[in-house]
Amino acid sequence: MWNKFDLVDFIQSCLPVDAVILAHRDSVNKPAVAVKDIDNDGILEISALYRWQDEDYIIVLKNQGDYWYTMLNTKTNGQSVTCLLRNVKQASISLYPAPVRTVKGTKWGFINNKGDFIIKPKYDNAYDFQDNGLAVVEVNRLNGLINTKGNFVVEPKYDDINQFSEGRAVVFDNQGFRVIDEKGTVITKKLYNYIGSYKNERALFSNTDDKGNTLYGFLDRQGNEVIKAKYELANDFKNGKTVVKIKDKQYELIGINGETLNTFNYNYVGILSEGLMAFQKEPEGKYGFIDEQGKVVIEPQFQNAQNFQNGRAIINTINDYIYKYGLIDRQGNVIFKPDYDNMNILGENRVAVGRAIVPDKPFMGYKYALADINGKFYTDFIFNDISDFEGGLASATDNKNTFFIDRSGTVANKLPIVSGSGSLTIIGDVIRALVDLRTTYFDKAGNIIYRENTVIPLNDQYKVIEEKYKPNKDYLVYYPQIEGIKYKTVQQAVNRRLKELSKVKYVKPDVQLEASYTGDFSVEFFKKNLLVLELNGYDFAFGAAHGMPSRIYPHIDLISGRFYELKDLFKANSSYVKVLSDIIGKMIKTDPQYSYVFPDSYKGIKPNQPFYVDASNLYIYFEPYEIAPYAAGFPTFKIPFNSIMSIINTQGEFWKSFN
Template sequence: MLTKKPVNFISMYQEGRAMFSDLNPAGDFRYGYLSSEGDVVIPLQFESASDFHYGLAVVKIRDNQFALIDRLGNPVSVFNYFFVGNLGENRLSFRIGLNERYGYIDLQGNVVIQPRYSIALAFESGRAIVNEFDNFRNRYGLIDQEGKYIIKPKYNDLINLGENRFAVGIAIDPEKPYLGSRYAIANWKGEFLTEFIYEHVSQYDQGIASVSQSRKSYFIDRTGNRARGLPIVEGADSVALVGKLVRALKNTRVAYFDRKGNLVWKQNTIIPLTNRYRVLEKKFEPNKDFVVFYPQVDGLKNEKAQENVNKKLKTLSNLKDIDLNEQLDYTYSGDFNVTFFNNNLLVLELEGYEYYFGAAHGMPTKTYVHLNMINGRFYDLADLFQKDSDYEARLNEIIQNMIKTDRQYDYLFPGAFKGIGSNQPFYVDADHLYIYFAPYEIGPFAAGFPTFKIPFTEISDIIDTKSEFWLSFN
């Protein structure tokens, strides 16, 4: 253990200091810094903090007061502003008030670029990305240290790629800028090296960046031209160099190619359960923004039952008919996992994630399937219990007690749990029943899927141990 006692958060080390946060003796959440040995070199005292650069870090002392400190915590400069941003080449972005625009100050607090920006990022290599957002439209541009525009503020996006190169984006649909951008490459002088043709551009590394265009990915050099001696990978979302190989990522699936483009390795699409039973991974991609990896089972003796099972798995995996060229207002990705298999019972986890462009976050979904691989039957929660048992009341009592006594459930909305539903989501393993809820149902989004783990031994008196469901995995 690096620190003398556990703390809430520790950042990566920069210049021999790691920012950390925890409650101070007064019970307030504050930030401080650790030495490389894990000792507290700057005590918990700041309301916010940043990593060290050039031997200095920006910290918030209190409302409307920020400071630059050295590596021992001594203040170098104090700024009485509503906000002060990260340090970049003797410039810091600042904002006078909550509804004011951003400008830049020097290390002494003198205004060097007047406030006019809705976004003002830190300077790197004499350049800073800014945005003059207006009337719900982005107007990204690139300025020098005097505030002169190197790239005029009229673009939907602008990304620093490193090595004095930038990805400049125009909106795919000007009426819906939140749908994303197509990118061109520009240099430090603001000169455009390519057309606006790329859907994705990576950071430059040793003169090489990866790009994606029209369902293929490849590498470009600093001139914006395709890099020699490296392949084009069809169907990949992105590519990266890993030693002598090219790693390709497509919808969370990984494959490796040699530098001539020959496939070296790809992920397996068959999950064997027994010599007879297996789960096949299938892919459904009707549109670039909609892709689902879904399961199909194989090996059931009854072919009609297997056909019906696989049809239902498609439905539960949220397969939809979507036009190839339709521009969706959202992205959807689906996937699955085999979470449990014993005797004849297969438990599959079907995951989904829907994200509407411009939203703060997407919405995940999770469905568990309990399938008998002998007869193709799907089981519900009620199938686990004796028919005359009031299992809902029993489970409600157990869950209520867990909420009251277990600190891990302190994050739940007070009084939100009202009891399980008739179609309550659940899953099982060899020894436990798990009852779970969707995000926001009884807790905040950050809590994910609140789950209650109940040992079978605690409810053995109401389990129907002669039921088909129970016997399928016991």
């Protein structure tokens, strides 16, 4: 247990040099220091009031094993200590997900506002802590929930866990959708085809009736079907009301218990937003707006219309499949004529107005100008992207950097300016940059407190170095280079090959490309002399429905520099192609997990079939669309070595490199 003098000395060591701990209000001789469990997690915290540079502050220190870190350090701003400590539980969630690249792939943990790991990187993925002190983490492709001590509240068992809303989270797996509370208890009585987030103590759900029709209803916070599934379409509640579709040309505005507030006999009625709903009288007709009483407020005159936000709605025209966007007010007055190629309402009375980079190909991207909702432009068309405004700032990008702008479109030079394309977000005491596929954290002064490592040690001799190649805003590759190979000529040859396989090639820097490409890598397996890397890529032709992923696994002997092929694993004349083809064919026929494979599409493997290995298994995989739908990704078949030992060349260089 602390004695008073040791405690005060310890706190003083955590404060600025000239800070003074204040006296307790009940005794001049007693310092304003307390040791108690403020956030009800069973661990004592230390709190103290102090004065620095003529202003009063409160600091709360939290223990994590042998390490103390600052849980809260803020000006009191005239607030009572009781009020401040009441908010400590939320402030205690100053933990931020951060990745580390390792020999076992990328692992995620949580850092504090100094960049120190408080929860060690051991998860395959991790997301922000929510206000309730819970964070979603992924382990072996399954999601669970942890608390701020890193303990599982829900073990990893779901395919996905959505954000909590009103004390409830939607989870789903291959069986369907459910709702859990903050203890992880499932509160729904059955499975659903879909459940949305809770709004106004209601969650939209859908199921299929006996005729195969999808119908929508609503759950309450106890998981009861408070409004039965009977609507063809429905939306989330807002301010106790929502719009539902009963049947063709019949929509209703309903209340929180399903009571009908009004009926609208139109072809289409949109979401209720700011008291107005977009509507269309007849199919192929123009769009206007009605109010909750059904009164036409803005006559149908637009080819399409979005919801009102901040007293404004985006409208658009369509001509030869080219969309043009404009902006109107609540009276239907046109603020911006529909002359622009894109438009986004950003909040705080600001709008991003976009022009196509290539006029007749808007799908290739836009340049945005910042304007206000009254039609005033603050900048030219200079931004590649602008996020929503929050607290007077928005994240924005141009061809070179990512940065904050203020409401006049001026770059906030005192905040971080990061080379590359992405976004910046202020979260509590830190600024997170997700730029060029990498995570960096800054403090408010713009100092880096955490950045992803670019060196992956394999052992005391070998390491993999991350190199970056970005000749064009739409072409980004991270590629591996190996250090530690004994003979430099061998190392240079290996690294040249890795650059080629990673698609590091000449790309014109200042032209608009027809497609974007991103490439990255990870360590898949390392043992003895064998290094297996995964080189993945994504090629997206602008305007396409989706891009095409690619995946290559170089198997590198770190002694000889040899890149092994599938045939190198097997004995000569072993008929490995037929043996493996038969094994995979049987798996497709008998294992339900491969039911997605196209009927009669599998014809066996090729001699140079894509593959990778680990210590115990051979993995054979196929490209998207090759034998299965795009959504199936890379169909992969795991074949244990002990089932094919009779054809493996155990005296071969490949096998010996990792055995």
